[in-house]
Amino acid sequence: xxxxxxxxRYKIIEKRQSVAFWCNPISGHATLYWYQQILGxxxxxxxxxxxxxxxxxxQLPKDRFSAERLKGVDSTLKIQPAKLEDSAVYLCAxxxxxxxxxxxxxxxxxxxxx
Amino acid sequence: xxxxxxxxxxxxxxEGDNSIINCAYSNSASDYFIWYKQESGKGxxxxxxxxxxxxxxxxxxxxxxxxxxVKHLSLQIAATxxxxxxxxxxxxxxxxxxxxxxxFGAGTQVVVTP
Numbered sequence: 578x579x580x581x582x583x584x585x586r587y588k589i590i591e592k593r594q595s596v597a598f599w600c601n602p603i604s605g606h607a608t609l610y611w612y613q614q615i616l617g618x619x620x621x622x623x624x625x626x627x628x629x630x631x632x633x634x635x636q637l638p639k640d641r642f643s644a645e646r647l648k649g650v651d652s653t654l655k656i657q658p659a660k661l662e663d664s665a666v667y668l669c670a671x672x673x674x675x676x677x678x679x680x681x682x683x684x685x686x687x688x689x690x691x
Numbered sequence: 692x693x694x695x696x697x698x699x700x701x702x703x704x705x706e707g708d709n710s711i712i713n714c715a716y717s718n719s720a721s722d723y724f725i726w727y728k729q730e731s732g733k734g735x736x737x738x739x740x741x742x743x744x745x746x747x748x749x750x751x752x753x754x755x756x757x758x759x760x761v762k763h764l765s766l767q768i769a770a771t772x773x774x775x776x777x778x779x780x781x782x783x784x785x786x787x788x789x790x791x792x793x794x795f796g797a798g799t800q801v802v803v804t805p
Contacts, residue, residue: 581734610791619780619795620735633792668734672791679725680791682734 579603581683583669589689595657598686602650602671608632610680611644611654612668620668626652659690701800704775710768712799714781717762721783725793726755726766730777738766738779768801776803 582601590596602609608627612620623642625632629649637644641660646652656663666687670680704710716724722743727735739750741757741764748755754767764781778800782793 608791617797619782619797620793621795622792625791670734670791679737679740680735680793682727682736684732684734 581669581671581681583683583686585686586684587687589691590659592661592690593658595655596659596688597653597655598667600652600654600669600683602669603681606671606673606681608672609646609652610670611652612670614666614668614685616665623654661690664688664690700797701802703802703804704771706771706773706803706805708771710771710775710801712766712779712801714764714796715762716764716783718783718785719762721785723784724755724757724764725782725784727780727782728777729780729798735780771803773803776801
């Protein structure tokens, strides 16, 4: 099966600019996640969707980050305005069930904020 | 706060030897544990998981051991190969959290030498 697709692979922006990342989960996967992975650290969950609804966004910095999954398939994560500390890899993951199924991760978008 | 952590940041292993990667967790409410492998430039890849009602689980060349008494998790890789070189993360999921809200440790870099 095709994996989780993310684009772009790399993005370099200046601070205070905006940026958007796109994710296409594995076909049929109802649950979608965005994780942030700062260099040298493990991933940290930002937001979880179940179909087109938000399940958990408690760790999303809502003053600058937003995410949507309007049709319950693809998702976009936006940062506006970006800060230097937002430099990280943004990983999208999906899973087929709400039960305990392993997450399938994409290869991420590496963001550098200068 | 409560977190998942790893004992060793870097593990150097000779090709053909067995590898053991350790992980400590502090929250007894965690009931599901997962090991992920992350190669450079890629997203985390699921290796093996274990639920808290088990002590041991085996996969292909990998074994995960869970010691709930001392809150310790380990990943054993048999006959380590060059392709096993990567960063390994343990992650936990707490039954009180929404599924997919994985708490990752910082990771252990495994380097396989010839």
